[in-house]
Amino acid sequence: MSTVQNFEIYVPKLLDRREFFSAGHRACQGCGEVLALRLILKALGDDIVVSNATGCMEIISSAYPQTAWEVPYIHVAFENAGAVASGVEAGLKALRRKGRIPDRYVKSVAIAGDGGTVDIGLQALSGAMERGHDMIFFCLDNEAYMNTGIQRSSATPFMAATTTSPAGKAIKGQRTGKKNVAEIMVAHNVPYVATACPSYPIDLVNKVKKAKAVKGPAYIHVFSMCPTGWRSASEETIKLGRLAVETGVFPLYEVENGKYRMTMEIPKKLRPVGDYLKLQGRFRHLNDEDIERVQALVNKEWRKLMNKVATSKPW
Amino acid sequence: MGKRVGMEVAIAASEAVALCNIDVAAVYPITPQSHMAEHLADIIHDGRIDAEFITVESEHSSISACAGASATGARVYTATSSQGLMLMHEILPIVSAMRLPIVMGNANRAVSGPLNIWNDHTDIMPQRDSGWICMFAENGQEVVDMTIQSFKIAEHPDVMLPVVLNIDGFQLTHMIEPIEFPTQREVNKFLPPRKPFASLHPDHPISMGCFNMPDIFMETMKAKDTALRNSKKTIINIWKEWGRQFGRIYRPVETYKTKGADTLILTVGSMGETASIAVDEMRKKGVAVGLVKLRLWRPFPLDELHDAIKGCKTLIVMDRAVSFGGAGGPVATEIKSLIYHDKGRPRIVNFIMGLGGRDVTVNDFIAMVERAKKKKDETYEYYGVRE
Amino acid sequence: MKKKKAASKAWPEKWHEVNPGCMVFIPGNASTYHTGSWRAQRPEWDNKKCIKCGLCYVFCPEGCITEDAEGFFKANLDYCKGCGICAHECWPGAIKMLEEVE
Numbered sequence: 001m002s003t004v005q006n007f008e009i010y011v012p013k014l015l016d017r018r019e020f021f022s023a024g025h026r027a028c029q030g031c032g033e034v035l036a037l038r039l040i041l042k043a044l045g046d047d048i049v050v051s052n053a054t055g056c057m058e059i060i061s062s063a064y065p066q067t068a069w070e071v072p073y074i075h076v077a078f079e080n081a082g083a084v085a086s087g088v089e090a091g092l093k094a095l096r097r098k099g100r101i102p103d104r105y106v107k108s109v110a111i112a113g114d115g116g117t118v119d120i121g122l123q124a125l126s127g128a129m130e131r132g133h134d135m136i137f138f139c140l141d142n143e144a145y146m147n148t149g150i151q152r153s154s155a156t157p158f159m160a161a162t163t164t165s166p167a168g169k170a171i172k173g174q175r176t177g178k179k180n181v182a183e184i185m186v187a188h189n190v191p192y193v194a195t196a197c198p199s200y201p202i203d204l205v206n207k208v209k210k211a212k213a214v215k216g217p218a219y220i221h222v223f224s225m226c227p228t229g230w231r232s233a234s235e236e237t238i239k240l241g242r243l244a245v246e247t248g249v250f251p252l253y254e255v256e257n258g259k260y261r262m263t264m265e266i267p268k269k270l271r272p273v274g275d276y277l278k279l280q281g282r283f284r285h286l287n288d289e290d291i292e293r294v295q296a297l298v299n300k301e302w303r304k305l306m307n308k309v310a311t312s313k314p315w
Numbered sequence: 316m317g318k319r320v321g322m323e324v325a326i327a328a329s330e331a332v333a334l335c336n337i338d339v340a341a342v343y344p345i346t347p348q349s350h351m352a353e354h355l356a357d358i359i360h361d362g363r364i365d366a367e368f369i370t371v372e373s374e375h376s377s378i379s380a381c382a383g384a385s386a387t388g389a390r391v392y393t394a395t396s397s398q399g400l401m402l403m404h405e406i407l408p409i410v411s412a413m414r415l416p417i418v419m420g421n422a423n424r425a426v427s428g429p430l431n432i433w434n435d436h437t438d439i440m441p442q443r444d445s446g447w448i449c450m451f452a453e454n455g456q457e458v459v460d461m462t463i464q465s466f467k468i469a470e471h472p473d474v475m476l477p478v479v480l481n482i483d484g485f486q487l488t489h490m491i492e493p494i495e496f497p498t499q500r501e502v503n504k505f506l507p508p509r510k511p512f513a514s515l516h517p518d519h520p521i522s523m524g525c526f527n528m529p530d531i532f533m534e535t536m537k538a539k540d541t542a543l544r545n546s547k548k549t550i551i552n553i554w555k556e557w558g559r560q561f562g563r564i565y566r567p568v569e570t571y572k573t574k575g576a577d578t579l580i581l582t583v584g585s586m587g588e589t590a591s592i593a594v595d596e597m598r599k600k601g602v603a604v605g606l607v608k609l610r611l612w613r614p615f616p617l618d619e620l621h622d623a624i625k626g627c628k629t630l631i632v633m634d635r636a637v638s639f640g641g642a643g644g645p646v647a648t649e650i651k652s653l654i655y656h657d658k659g660r661p662r663i664v665n666f667i668m669g670l671g672g673r674d675v676t677v678n679d680f681i682a683m684v685e686r687a688k689k690k691k692d693e694t695y696e697y698y699g700v701r702e
Numbered sequence: 703m704k705k706k707k708a709a710s711k712a713w714p715e716k717w718h719e720v721n722p723g724c725m726v727f728i729p730g731n732a733s734t735y736h737t738g739s740w741r742a743q744r745p746e747w748d749n750k751k752c753i754k755c756g757l758c759y760v761f762c763p764e765g766c767i768t769e770d771a772e773g774f775f776k777a778n779l780d781y782c783k784g785c786g787i788c789a790h791e792c793w794p795g796a797i798k799m800l801e802e803v804e
Contacts, residue, residue, distance in 0.1 A: 022732050023780075024730075049517070064527055064724040065726055066732040073520070073522040077406060083383070086371075087369065087385075087386075091383065100338075101387075239790065414722045521729070527724060
């Protein structure tokens, strides 16, 4: 990526110009998650069936009698995107084999928020990946249960303020760090696991295409900037995504058959995490000591990742 | 007609499913359903039918996977019991609202707590508001016949609703019974491949499971209720068609020796067979008692019940479930409220019996008829509890 | 059971008009709802500064920015929510956000 000069200029030429998610959806102004979704769908094309968990993307897109989805879409409940997508995959497989639907490859795609992936949806995700269904699971991670009013999830970062992990006098925000679901996926022997961010659209699109090419399970964890929940300026959404990557808060990497590879320039020194935190109201209560604690956690997770990049080999 | 074979009913249920040429089964094992799951796995792993068998990690995922598969237009089956059915509870009303024709076998078992793996109806009764078509089988032959019928009913364009067939756990699932299996050819004639009303495929992209704001939700609910109520017509027609093709008649309400009976016992499920022997014995002694058996529970067959209990003075309703702190057994409560306004309605006596696998014998039925004579009010009471 | 055309039903629908399962048969019909009424500011392009990189098109969460025949860009004001991402990301500063005064 870094060898091509001014690569971003070529970006729009490489993207499918079709829109698979219509405007008129009710996402917040500056929503990074719906942007991620828009780009993911461009990368996937129309030969897919989407199984969506209850969450922001479901609510903003499918209020009867309207739908923003231009691809086949099903929503059942909050915690079962993995299971519904498994059923879709099995149904399409059986029907195609028996000649009851056209003989064309259609990919089953599960899309869930961080709630429907790392918390209530974890069991269904684990089962689906263990069974090896030919499907992609996208976690669109805005780091809290945003749709229901910004309640914490186990993807909420350390010390972030949410309504169920508020910055109070006794306890200042989220007490634990972010659950690393990508690692859990690697432990499930998922052949392709990646992290992505819509601030890096070509990287995102490339990863989606790689996931689509896997004849088996694939998992992509997508950082989804949320101005509403993070209390940030709507126009700074893309900037926040870049800062998250540059500070090491959300590193961009992929794991192919167990081999870890960074898909971003590995900086000599990570940008200080304060640059990222200070643009968000959910971290407003952090003093300098708190920021150091956050930095320590970021550094530790970064070192863990660097170790894996250095030592991992393909299975 | 096929020849009669002796087979464990749970195994026979899976053989019936195999005859229906399903596309996907997502099943999680639970006692006493496990033989159904295991035998279906055998059938599919041996390649006897061409279907995907999803070994899901919980019942919540099994019904969810069935929803996904059914939405693609596949013919889908699952089976469960008790705790598994309770775990599915969240998804059941969603599947019926989405008009997905899933067929489910439920091996009736008591619901915890405390843990009890034996037979009663406390697992299916909490699901009565879920919008599913709900039926009970009495013996092995009915299990096979009704399993096949369930697919045709569920997928019928005037129905498009999921169906749950209740099979008493252990009492029926683990019994070896003589069963006449239809041939594959006969089943193919009765049950053609599924033609879905709508399905998920890029050739015709649609959105399923869209949510409702308050301005439309009540209309959606009335539409769902009406669809379930209207399905009774089609269910009866399909049973008539079965009768014409196979010679075995199925009705929403079955009656046994009700002519001239001023006292009727009403049962649901396999206990009907035991009750019928009790009726024979009492009739021999000159007691004017008969038996009404509820085969269809949802949609509730009120007209057929009226016909069955015409002229009856005392209706003894057997419930293998109870609503704690409420009006008693679900079946009796439902019937009481439905016939509340009827002139000359029978006195209802409601026994809570047979919970958690407690055996109910011919003599128990006779004793309950005796007790009903003495009972003055219409409150519910437990039968067979040590005081 | 027939699939009813949305055009023949007035909103709000009567109970027997609701599509079975609340399925929606017209993909993307959310576009009949014009989210443009949400915005407090709107983007304006200075084509003299525009280098036609298309990043505004890429980063618009609404997907409402389109390229014209000459390769310049503009937002569909029926949908633009005025988030300001396009103006913020524009390298040469060719996009300015203007206050909506009505």
